[in-house]
Amino acid sequence: MDERDLEREGRGRRRKFVAGLLALGLGLTLAGLGFALAPSRSADAATQVGVLAGIGVGLAIGGAIIAWKTRPNDHRWHSETVAARRERLQAGRTQQLWLLPLASAAFLFQGTRGVTAILSGDGSWPDGISALLPVLYAWVAAAVAMGWDHRSRTERRFMEDELTLVLRARAVGLAFLVLMAGGTVALGLGLWRPSLAILALPFVLTAAGATAGIRFAWLDREAGRDG
Structure with a gap:
């Protein structure tokens, strides 16, 4: 990397390190608060603190990973070649696309x-948040697969190539098929019992987002194996 790339990468890593530490601290606070309040709560109140603890754990894990990968005492990226940087960034994207669907599935039960x-008619705002969390993670997985996330946009010359475009088209094509099939099933359920259609929608959206992420990651892994 030239001097300008090094300076830009250094600024970006410092921002990510601080953001990771903030997410880690906030996550540990929320998780600790949720676990501390859980024994004294029951019924809906227990669900609310469970959602709080779940959000905290997710933030803490994500923040810890970001902080570790961008830690100030890691200077290996200084001498990183263009090919090595491309391989690192694309490998990081593949790891995200494995982990995000798993996080979405983990929150799906709570969301249901x-x-x-x-x-x-007994729901409250934590129930709304818990219902949206798996869908949010599914959206993030789809966004990463499509190259809409911040890293893909700012590092496009390293993240985009002909193979990426082919893998993206195949992954999104399968995800669209899953979305259409799931939407059709949800419509059928809605014609029978409307409440079942609403209950099915988080599963449909989570499945479509997870399909885009997992399919992309799987195809990337197979392409690497063939190479």
């Missing part, structure tokens, strides 16, 4: 409980 509470 939230949707059920809302449909029964």
Whole structure:
């Protein structure tokens, strides 16, 4: 990397390191608060603190990973070649596309409980958040697969190539098929019982986003193996 690239990369890593530490601190605070309040709560209150703890754990894990990867005492990136940087960034994208669908699936059970509470008329704002979390992670997975995330946009010359475009088209094509099939099933359920259609939608959206991410990551892995 030339001097300008080194300076820009250094600024970006410092920002990410600080953001990672802030996310780690906030996550540990939320998780600790949730676990501390859980024994004294029951029913809906227990669900609310469970959502709080879940968000905290997710933030803490994500913040810790970001902070570790951008730690100030790691100077290996200074002498990184263009090919090595491209390989590192694309490998990081593949790791994200494996982890994001898993996070989405982990929050899906909690989200289903939230949707059920809302449909029964007993829901509160934590139920709404828990219902949206798996869908949010599915959106992030789809955005990374499509190259809409911040890193893909700012590092486009390293992240985009002909192979990426081919893998993206195949992954998104399958995700669209899953979305259409899931939407059709949700429509059928809605014609029978409208509440079941609403309950099915988080599963449909999560499945479509996860398909885009996992399919891209799997194809990238197979392409690397063939290479």
